[in-house]
Amino acid sequence: MDKVDLWTWLDEILREEAIQSIQSRISTSIRAMKLEKHLSIAGAYKLACKELDHLECWEAGSLINGRPLGDDSFEYFRNWIILQGKELHRQIASNPDSLATATFRFGTLDHPFFEELSNLGTIGEIDTQRLGSLDSVSAYALLPDSPALWDWKDADVSRWHLKLPLLWSRFGSKFQPNHEEMEAKVECALVPGLGLIRVGDRVLHTKGFGEGRVLEVISVDGACRIEFSTGVKVMPLSPRFFELLN
Template identity: 25%
Template sequence: MKEKQFWEIISQMHHIEEPYDWVINELSQKTETEIAQFEIQFEKAYMKAYNSNLWGAAYVIMGGCSDDSFDYFRGWLIGQGEEVYYKTIKNPDYLAEYILPIYEQEDLVPELEEMLDLALQAYTVKKTGDIEWNDKIWNDFNNIVEGLGYHYPKVDIEFDWKDVNDLKERFPKLWKRFGENPLG
């Protein structure tokens, strides 16, 4: 599965009432290799978003951002689709314009943990018929992904900002909107 096909699936899920179930079902109908290729495309986007600049933006938006929260934030960002993803990677301050006011109105946060294991769940459904966690299935899936040449990187992040004053200066639009009233 090429990057374009990955983003097409993400785009299609925006028009579905139960988007995560839909993606899992769609992927489970594909070959094991195609499911693994979806995972690889997801991981590439996910790791590209693992940077100090984006973490700083998430910190401003949510008034702080733990490791787990940043994982879910990156899942949310990918779930917004290709255009929003790349605009945000280029300029995280863009999210001040993009995040709808309903987030404040409904006390929502830009996090989507459900995005993180769509391919694994699809593979599990393909192999077992349900989405129950299974260590053997995960190991099998991981072996397929690695067999395609992808290895999950172990990366550390070095922050290039020290405190909220740095973030206030770096992200003026985000700070104006969320600095005093973060989401969550």
């Protein structure tokens, strides 16, 4: 097993002196990974994401963002925290309010989102019998995403100034709690290059997740909750990554 630590891998990428952007360097590194190395890093990545998957972290990200985070934006927010390294990840997981005074090695709180790390979770169909025995971290990469144990509807904005006093002092005046917008139901979406998307449609994710079924159309621009064999994901439908099967 070509076991590589997630944090070491990130540290090496951020230390590189290259013309390529960090986004490009990470994407290139993921594409070049052997499967065993990918599983080792992807398992650690999923565990790191899970440690940040709690209500107070979502509240902190939403407060900084100025409005409630959706599934994708919360994932990209956690990616950005992970990119800061092991120590800051551990600190934010236990105390999200410390984001207000932290020192970051990449980006700022003006835009605390990073998409490319999510590509670690795109592994696709593999023959697990050919891999032999897997350590627990690598095996975790192959497990379906488990549902969150919290609900954003439990967030009490009236108490955020007590739960997150440092972040509230910086961002509280600009926060707009548009919960109604998140609850709005959309029946269908017209996506250029794919056509009309409805609940129940079968789609094919061409970059690794395979065939899936649309469980919910979240927005008119094509964001959908999709059930794959590996679990449920919220993703924007785009002809770059999807085909409509029916």
